[in-house]
Amino acid sequence: MTMEKELFVSAPGKVILHGEHAVVHGKVALAVSLNLRTFLRIRPRNDNTVFINLPNIGTKLRWDISELQSLVPAFQDSGNEPMSPSPEHLDILKTFARFPDGSKDAESLAVLAFLYLYLCICGKDLPSMDITVWSQLPTGAGLGSSAAYSVCVASALLTFSGRVADPLKESAETLSWTRTDLDIINSWAFQGEKVIHGNPSGVDNAVGTWGGVLRYQAGKITPLVRLPKLHIVLTNTKVPRSTKVLVAGVKDKLVKFPRIMEPVLCSIDAISQECQQVLEHMATRLSMDHYSILEELIDINQHHLNVIGVGHPSLDRVCQVTASHGLHSKLTGSGGGGCAITLLRPDVDPAVVEAAKQELTACGFQCWETIIGAPGVSVHSPSSLTENILQAFLDE
Numbered sequence: 001m002t003m004e005k006e007l008f009v010s011a012p013g014k015v016i017l018h019g020e021h022a023v024v025h026g027k028v029a030l031a032v033s034l035n036l037r038t039f040l041r042i043r044p045r046n047d048n049t050v051f052i053n054l055p056n057i058g059t060k061l062r063w064d065i066s067e068l069q070s071l072v073p074a075f076q077d078s079g080n081e082p083m084s085p086s087p088e089h090l091d092i093l094k095t096f097a098r099f100p101d102g103s104k105d106a107e108s109l110a111v112l113a114f115l116y117l118y119l120c121i122c123g124k125d126l127p128s129m130d131i132t133v134w135s136q137l138p139t140g141a142g143l144g145s146s147a148a149y150s151v152c153v154a155s156a157l158l159t160f161s162g163r164v165a166d167p168l169k170e171s172a173e174t175l176s177w178t179r180t181d182l183d184i185i186n187s188w189a190f191q192g193e194k195v196i197h198g199n200p201s202g203v204d205n206a207v208g209t210w211g212g213v214l215r216y217q218a219g220k221i222t223p224l225v226r227l228p229k230l231h232i233v234l235t236n237t238k239v240p241r242s243t244k245v246l247v248a249g250v251k252d253k254l255v256k257f258p259r260i261m262e263p264v265l266c267s268i269d270a271i272s273q274e275c276q277q278v279l280e281h282m283a284t285r286l287s288m289d290h291y292s293i294l295e296e297l298i299d300i301n302q303h304h305l306n307v308i309g310v311g312h313p314s315l316d317r318v319c320q321v322t323a324s325h326g327l328h329s330k331l332t333g334s335g336g337g338g339c340a341i342t343l344l345r346p347d348v349d350p351a352v353v354e355a356a357k358q359e360l361t362a363c364g365f366q367c368w369e370t371i372i373g374a375p376g377v378s379v380h381s382p383s384s385l386t387e388n389i390l391q392a393f394l395d396e
Contacts, residue, residue, distance in 0.1 A: 005043070005044075006041060006042065006043035006044075006382075007041070007042050007043070007156060007159060007160060007166070007168075007379065008039065008040070008041050008379065008380040008381070008382060008385060009039070009040050009042075009152050009155050009156050009159075009377060009378065009379050009380070010037045010038060010039045010040070010152065010377070010378055010380060011037060011038055011147075011148040011149075011151035011152045011155070011208040011209070011376065011377040011378075012033040012034055012035055012036070012037050012144075012148060012207070012208060012211060012374045012375070012376065013033070013034040013036050013037070013038070013136075013137045013143040013144045013145060013147075013148050013208075014031050014032065014033055014034055014143065014144035014147070014203075014204055014207040014208065015031070015032055015034050015143065015234070015332040015333070015339070015341055015372060016029055016030070016031055016032075016332050016333055017030040017031070017032045017213070017272075017275060017332070017341075017372070018030050018268065018271050018272040018275050018297065018301055019216070019268060019269070019271075019272040020268075020305060020310070020331070020332070020333060020334065020335065021246070021247065021250045021265075021268075021305070021308060021310060021334070021335075022265045022268040022269055022272075023216060023217070024247055024250070024251075025254065025265055026217070026218050027217065027265055027266070027268060027269035027272065028215060028216070028217045028269050028272040028273055028276075029203075029215075029216045029217070029272060030213055030214070030215060030216075030272050030275060030276060031203050031204075031206075031207050031213070031214045031216055032207070032212070032213045032214075032372040032373055033207050033208070033210075033211040033212060033213075033372065033373060033374045033375070033376060034137075034143060034144070034234065034370060034371075034372055034374065035370045035371045035372070035374035036136040036137050036143065036234070036368060036370055037135070037136055037137070037148065037374075038133065038134070038135040038136070038137060038145065038148035038149055038151075038152050039133070039134050039135070039152070039385070039389055040131065040132070040133045040134075040152035040153065040156050041130075041131070041132045042129055042130070042131050042156040042157075042160050043129065043130050044127065044128060044129060044130075045128035045129055045130050046128065047128060048064060048065045048066070048128050049062050049063065049064055049065065049128055050062070050063050050065065050068065050118070050126075050128060050129055050130075050131075051129070051130045051131070052111070052114055052131045052132075052133075053130075053131070053132040053133070054107070054110055054132075054133050055132070055134055056133075056134060056135050056139070057106045057107050057110065057139075058107075059107045059110070059111065061097075061111060065126050065128060067096075068115075068118075068119065068126055069126055071092060071093075071096060071119055072119060072123070072124055072126065074088075074089065074092055075089065075116070075119035075120050076120070076123065076124075081187075082120070082187045082188050082190070082191045083120055083191070084191060084194060085116055085191060085194050085195050089116065090112065090116075090195065093112050093115050093116060094108075094112065096115070097111055097112065097115065099111075099112070106139055106140075109146070109195070109196045110133075110146075110149060110196075112195050112196075113146075113149070113150055113153065113192040113193075113195040113196050114131070114153055116191065116192065116195050117150075117153050117154055117157055117188060117191065117192050118157060120188075120191070121154070121157045121158055121161055121163060121188060122157060122161050123161070127160065127161065129160065131153075131156070133149060133152060133153070134389070135148065135149070138236060138366070140240070141236050141333075141338060141339055142243075142332070142333030142334060142338050142339060143234075143333075143339065144204040144207060144208060146193065146196045146197065146204070147189065147193055147200075147204030147205040147207070147208045148208045149192075150189040150190075150191075150192030150193050150196070150205055150208075151185065151186075151189040151192075151205055151208035151209050151376075151377050152377070153189075153192060154185050154188035154189040154191075154192060155177070155185045155189075155377050155379075157188075158181075158184060158185060158188060159177075159379070163184070164177055164181035164184055164185065165177070165178070165181060166379070167181075167379055168379045168380075168381060175378065175379055176375070176376065176377065176378050176379070177377075177379075182209055182210065182376070182377070185209055185377060186205060186206055186209040186210070189205040189208065189209060190202050190205050192205075193205050201216070201219075202221060203216050203221060206221050206223075207376070208376060208377060209376050209377050210223045210376045211373075211374055211375045211376030211377075212224060212225075212227055212373055212374075212375075212376070213227045213276075213279060213373060215272075215276060224276065224279070224280070226280075226283040226284075227279050227280070227282075227283050227373055228279065228282045228283055228286065228373060229371045229372070229373040229374065230294075230343065230344075230371065230372050230373055231343075231344040231346070231369070231370075231371050232341045232342055232343055232344055232369075232370060232371065232372055233322070233327075233341070233342040233344065233353065233356065233357060233360075233367055233368070233369050233370075234339060234340075234341055234342075234367065234368045234369075234370055235318050235329075235339060235340045235341075235342065235360050235365050235366070235367050236338070236339050236365060236366040236367075237312070237314035237315060237317075237318065237337050237338060237339065237340070237365050238337075238364065238365065238366060239312060239314045239336070239337025239338065240337060241312070241334060241335070241336035241337040241338055242336070243333075243334040245336075246309075246310050246334045246335055246336045247334070249309050249310070250308050250309060250310065253308060253309055261308065264304050264307055264308055265308070267300075267304060268301060268304050268305075271297050271300060271301050271304075274293075274297060275294065275297050278290050278293050278294060278297075288345070288346075288347065291343070291345045291346075294343055295328040295343060295345075298328045298329065298330045298343060299328055299330075301330050302319060302329070302330035302331065305330065305331055305335055310331070310334065310335030310336055311331065311335060311336075312331075312335065312336050312337045314337055314363075314365075315331045315335065315337070315338075315340055317363055318340040318342070318360065318363075318365065319340070321356060321359050321360055321363065322342045322356050322360075324356075324359075325352050325353075325355060325356040325359075326348075326352065327342050327343070327344070327348070327352070327353075327356060328342065328343050329341065329342040329343075341372070342356070344369075353369065357369065
């Protein structure tokens, strides 16, 4: 049974708090939700079509249900477990969508992930629907934008088709699903991530689903409970980088200088574990001393990341600018450019933060003041959404 009303959902992006690159070598990493979110509206149509609108990348596509119905037999999952996308599945979808073989642009990947999840989740009786997805997250910046998209699409389709319950009640504005339903959403979002990335770790979609802080080590993902929300400035240097090249560079150094590099990676691992303990203590008894420790850990880890070769002059500039205002920053993600996070203590003067943001913007960087440790995937009533978010969902 499909829903007869519109549904709004959102999912957060993510940053790595500590553990970049060390996690590739079996160490602990802490991934945390970022309250820059992707929003999705889904509503029924009565014209036997499916319409998808992705305004961030300028994509509007419409398909007849009769055309999509011919694809259904190849996309039926076995039992209750989500089915992983095969090369044959992707070839079928690329041919249907008329994407050239090897297309990896944002539009083709987003559309392929949607089509895959739509055909697998909705089953034999494909519903007519209208979907618009709008995001506060920049793409390609290592902030989990594709995972937030996959989580939104999976949660919306599962709820719309009745495979998970609609948690929104008349008396509430923002609610989430049961733990069992969240497990189902996360499993399907992971399949969407596979369409986009091929062999993802599963961390980004888990953060988008559960929110808060997740510990990741050797393929095991553990959500941490009762953790505080921390205010940060997120800075996008806009410097492009290749995660694959950076990971290979760290590996080369580890092979060449094992007695030097292994202790550095072990120290990064210890930083992650120390940070986890501090965050757990902050959840029960908050002290300004906790922020002092977090600041020291940020400074030490940033130096370590430079030592292993994933720094960049743009990231050094972020650290220099924020340090001149008494703030502490480190890169987040693969490094080599990309993004940095700056911790904000509760007692920091807003004028100091604004001055730092203005100076970073003058460097050509993009800044957001936001929080980490935000809620995971959520369903919203229209009245709970801000005007600028609702504006993004105006009719095409």
